[in-house]
Amino acid sequence: MPAINSQNANTETPQRPLLQVQNLRKYFSTKRALPAFGESPPVRAVDGISFDVQKGETLGVVGESGCGKSTMARLLIRLIDPDEGTVILDGKTIGGPGGLPIREMRSRVQMVFQDSYASLNPRLPIEESIAFGPISAGVPHDEANERAIAILAKVGLEPRLFVHRYPHELSGGQRQRVNIARALALDPRLLILDEAVSALDKSVEAQVLNLLSDLRKQLDLTYIFISHDLNVVRYISDKVMVMYLGEIVEIGDVEQVYEDPRHPYTKALLMAQPTMDPNRRTKEAPITGDPPNPIRPPSGCRFHTRCPFAEPVCAEKVPPLIRDGEGTRRVACHLWQEKSGHSKAGSDMAKELSYAG
Amino acid sequence: MPDDRDILLDVRDLHVKFVSRERTVHAVNGVSFELERGEVLGILGESGSGKSVTLRSIQKLLPPRNAVLSGSIWLDGEDVLTMPRKQLAELRGSDVSMIFQEPATAFDPVYTIGDQICETIVHHEGISQSEARARALELLELVRIPSAKQRLDTYPHEMSGGMRQRAMIALALSCRPKLLLADEPTTALDATVQIQVLLLLAQLQEELGLSIIFVTHDVGVAIEVSSRLAVMYGGQIVETGPLAEVVQSPVHPYTQGLLASTIHSASRGHRLEAIPGSPPNLEAPPTKCTFAPRCPYVEAACTAAVPQLEPLSDHRAVRCIRSEVGQASAAFAGN
Numbered sequence: 001m002p003a004i005n006s007q008n009a010n011t012e013t014p015q016r017p018l019l020q021v022q023n024l025r026k027y028f029s030t031k032r033a034l035p036a037f038g039e040s041p042p043v044r045a046v047d048g049i050s051f052d053v054q055k056g057e058t059l060g061v062v063g064e065s066g067c068g069k070s071t072m073a074r075l076l077i078r079l080i081d082p083d084e085g086t087v088i089l090d091g092k093t094i095g096g097p098g099g100l101p102i103r104e105m106r107s108r109v110q111m112v113f114q115d116s117y118a119s120l121n122p123r124l125p126i127e128e129s130i131a132f133g134p135i136s137a138g139v140p141h142d143e144a145n146e147r148a149i150a151i152l153a154k155v156g157l158e159p160r161l162f163v164h165r166y167p168h169e170l171s172g173g174q175r176q177r178v179n180i181a182r183a184l185a186l187d188p189r190l191l192i193l194d195e196a197v198s199a200l201d202k203s204v205e206a207q208v209l210n211l212l213s214d215l216r217k218q219l220d221l222t223y224i225f226i227s228h229d230l231n232v233v234r235y236i237s238d239k240v241m242v243m244y245l246g247e248i249v250e251i252g253d254v255e256q257v258y259e260d261p262r263h264p265y266t267k268a269l270l271m272a273q274p275t276m277d278p279n280r281r282t283k284e285a286p287i288t289g290d291p292p293n294p295i296r297p298p299s300g301c302r303f304h305t306r307c308p309f310a311e312p313v314c315a316e317k318v319p320p321l322i323r324d325g326e327g328t329r330r331v332a333c334h335l336w337q338e339k340s341g342h343s344k345a346g347s348d349m350a351k352e353l354s355y356a357g
Numbered sequence: 358m359p360d361d362r363d364i365l366l367d368v369r370d371l372h373v374k375f376v377s378r379e380r381t382v383h384a385v386n387g388v389s390f391e392l393e394r395g396e397v398l399g400i401l402g403e404s405g406s407g408k409s410v411t412l413r414s415i416q417k418l419l420p421p422r423n424a425v426l427s428g429s430i431w432l433d434g435e436d437v438l439t440m441p442r443k444q445l446a447e448l449r450g451s452d453v454s455m456i457f458q459e460p461a462t463a464f465d466p467v468y469t470i471g472d473q474i475c476e477t478i479v480h481h482e483g484i485s486q487s488e489a490r491a492r493a494l495e496l497l498e499l500v501r502i503p504s505a506k507q508r509l510d511t512y513p514h515e516m517s518g519g520m521r522q523r524a525m526i527a528l529a530l531s532c533r534p535k536l537l538l539a540d541e542p543t544t545a546l547d548a549t550v551q552i553q554v555l556l557l558l559a560q561l562q563e564e565l566g567l568s569i570i571f572v573t574h575d576v577g578v579a580i581e582v583s584s585r586l587a588v589m590y591g592g593q594i595v596e597t598g599p600l601a602e603v604v605q606s607p608v609h610p611y612t613q614g615l616l617a618s619t620i621h622s623a624s625r626g627h628r629l630e631a632i633p634g635s636p637p638n639l640e641a642p643p644t645k646c647t648f649a650p651r652c653p654y655v656e657a658a659c660t661a662a663v664p665q666l667e668p669l670s671d672h673r674a675v676r677c678i679r680s681e682v683g684q685a686s687a688a689f690a691g692n
């Protein structure tokens with residue numbers, strides 16, 4: 001990744017991404033039951049990822065459980081510290097000497113989690129839960145409460161009926177609206193939604209997705225939308241990032257990636273979606289086996305142990321995530337990189353390879 | 358209706374409520390359905406709609422302390438609900454078996470997969486240990502577990518999620534059940550693994566002629582496995598019929614709403630047709646259509662009495678006072 005252009009560092013240009021992530025890495029150490037065996041290898045949860053998010057766009061993040069989606073989110077809002085890498089918000093590096101203080105970053109970046117119970121204090125009426133953030137940021141009590149009431153109305157909860165209720169008196173969908181309200185109370189620019197609709201029933205999920213679309217327009221928000229549900233990500237996102245074992249394997253415009261996936265893992269993930277057409281049920285699974293353990297990820301391309309197109313080079317060399325021809329899409333696969341050493345490398349040949357079924 | 362059908366299971370007017378000091382939950386409110394031998398019935402519904410309770414009733418696996426059941430459940434001519442305890446224990450282990458979302462509940466962590474399958478076979482069929490071990494190996498091969506022989510000696514936690522789920526299916530099939538009950542068995546799996554397990558179940562169903570009831574909240578999963586669909590809402594079946602008919606021309610307003618609010622590849626760029634409001638709280642038995650508070654067609658007759666599950670054709674039935682006209686008008690666009 002090139003360093004950011006210094007000319008962009010302070011001036012407000014429309015091209016400058018709201019968020020720039022460069023080579024972000026986080027390993028978790030794993031404890032051994034028997035210390036005699038010494039240090040055990042770490043979990044490579046997020047392993048050197050780089051991407052940008054433009055103002056006003058929604059970046060969807062997909063990938064199977066354990067691929068590092070939540071760790072990435074937690075790194076972005078500094079619930080945990082990265083081992084390596086830089087995160088730049090609106091041109092300012094987050095943390096470090098001379099950088100944007102974490103506290104200030106948190107008023108601009110907020111997060112909504114899957115578990116709508118865990119993130120609300122059960123002993124606080126929801127008005128106070130929502131006002132809590134602004135109050136701790138120095139907003140006077142009265143003003144914070146007024147703000148809470150206004151935001152409740154924005155997320156579709158009649159303030160008169162809801163301000164004094166407690167979390168257990170709400171349905172799952174209502175609790176998730178309160179969580180969104182709480183995240184919005186500090187007037188953030190960027191909202192990170194980590195499986196924020198995944199626990200909701202479909203009919204209620206649709207309500208919350210409609211709400212998120214409205215809020216984005218009204219409040220000029222930028223979203224990072226993390227989900228294991230590919231259909232939901234396609235619906236809400238402008239761009240999509242596909243992760244596998246701590247790495248990005250493909251990133252690009254959502255329709256381009258869904259209509260014409262390049263990375264064999266992206267293809268497999270899309271083909272593994274259950275059908276909606278009773279007359280066209282799935283006949284064959286695109287790939288076999290489970291995802292490997294991120295403690296000892298496979299060498300070279302991490303997908304090579306499950307990839308039907310793998311050749312020796314795939315186990316030997318790490319395919320870089322590079323731009324693939326026109327557009328903004330980037331792919332990390334030897335098939336799509338000329339002179340990579342893969343016998344089918346070069347776009348035309350690679351295009352013809354497809355999964356059975 | 359011509360009756361040359363071979364009915365394995367006949368559930369009639371099943372009611373289940375949970376009674377405690379603080380409150381009563383009316384979880385199942387008059388569920389009736391039949392299952393033909395060799396059929397896969399998908400029960401589709403959102404959380405709390407009574408799917409698991411219905412399924413567990415078929416094994417009478419509900420806490421006797423607070424569960425109150427009524428109705429009847431005829432399995433091959435015998436009523437499960439009035440069966441003596443000993444016969445019930447036999448039924449749970451062999452005639453009817455169940456697979457769950459969480460394989461941890463099926464396996465004991467301190468014994469190997471092979472030992473647990475053998476023990477079940479020996480217990481129910483009284484064959485020798487070595488015969489049982491041979492059967493256990495066959496079963497692991499049947500569910501396509503690679504290197505099955507070594508796998509017999511592994512512990513549940515040593516297996517990946519997908520392999521554990523396959524092993525649980527092997528265990529469930531170990532005594533050649535007449536009926537397999539599946540309660541969201543793929544919900545916790547990753548997408549690329551889920552489809553493998555769904556296809557495995559479909560293949561086994563065909564090879565062995567299994568009769569299956571498959572419970573899920575996921576429309577796509579129901580479509581992949583079912584031959585017939587029953588849609589549940591508020592502890593009742595609101596619509597049932599052949600899979601393709603229900604999915605392609607849903608009649609009950611809830612089925613229409615559920616399908617319209619399920620996001621699929623063509624949803625992008627359209628506003629989603631959400632069903633307003635939230636599901637019923639089940640504190641009292643229904644006195645009207647349970648969907649009425651959320652239904653765009655509600656009229657006086659909907660709240661005057663509980664609509665019955667009325668036949669629409671030979672194979673379909675719908676619980677909605679408008680079912681005769683319903684087909685013509687879809688208020689929920691987009692499906």
Ligand SMILES: Nc1ncnc2c1ncn2[C@@H]1O[C@H](COP(=O)(O)OP(=O)(O)O)[C@@H](O)[C@H]1O
Pocket residue numbers: 028029043044045063064065066067068069070071072294
């Ligand atoms: N605090 C932690 N300590 C050790 N390992 C962790 C911790 N948090 C996450 N992991 C591991 O990091 C990997 C990525 O996890 P996560 O980011 O939660 O994935 P996802 O959100 O995509 O499911 C997993 O293998 C997970 O077990």
Ligand SMILES: Nc1ncnc2c1ncn2[C@@H]1O[C@H](COP(=O)(O)OP(=O)(O)O)[C@@H](O)[C@H]1O
Pocket residue numbers: 375382383384402403404405406407408409410411420423639
């Ligand atoms: N053992 C129990 N005690 C009390 N209530 C229960 C019990 N089991 C289930 N319920 C309630 O019964 C209703 C139906 O539950 P269930 O059948 O599990 O729904 P689902 O369709 O999600 O499987 C829910 O309101 C649930 O809380």
Ligand code: SF4
Pocket residue numbers: 263264265301302303304305307308309310311314319332333334335
């Ligand atoms: S680099 Fe090789 S193994 Fe990896 S996805 Fe491409 S073809 Fe498959």
Ligand SMILES: [Mg+2]
Pocket residue numbers: 069070071195
């Ligand atoms: Mg996660």
Ligand SMILES: [Mg+2]
Pocket residue numbers: 408409410
């Ligand atoms: Mg259930």
